[in-house]
Amino acid sequence: MLKGPCNRTELADMLAKECGITKKQAGLAVSVMINHMITALSEDRIVELKGFGKFEVNERSERKGINPITKEAIVVPASKVVKFRSSNTLKRIVNEK
Numbered sequence: 123m124l125k126g127p128c129n130r131t132e133l134a135d136m137l138a139k140e141c142g143i144t145k146k147q148a149g150l151a152v153s154v155m156i157n158h159m160i161t162a163l164s165e166d167r168i169v170e171l172k173g174f175g176k177f178e179v180n181e182r183s184e185r186k187g188i189n190p191i192t193k194e195a196i197v198v199p200a201s202k203v204v205k206f207r208s209s210n211t212l213k214r215i216v217n218e219k
Contacts, residue, residue, distance in 0.1 A: 186198070
């Protein structure tokens with residue numbers, strides 16, 4: 123079993139091996155998928171992968187915070203964040219290991 127993060131290259135290598143395609147084709151497929159996910163999320167669409175999970179954009183409202191260095195009160199501006207909710211299948215598989 124490999125340790126450390128699973129990166130884009132490793133995903134492409136696994137895809138190439140399992141689908142019998144070149145690493146270059148697999149790398150392109152991984153890049154296209156990620157780019158389409160980014161585009162959908164930037165359009166405030168939900169990306170749902172059955173058996174894996176759901177990515178969605180949530181809005182954070184403006185809030186008060188404290189600068190940890192100066193201890194000065196600051197206003198943290200509103201922003202959008204991507205939230206991931208894992209599927210029950212993924213949770214079960216991860217907890218079995």
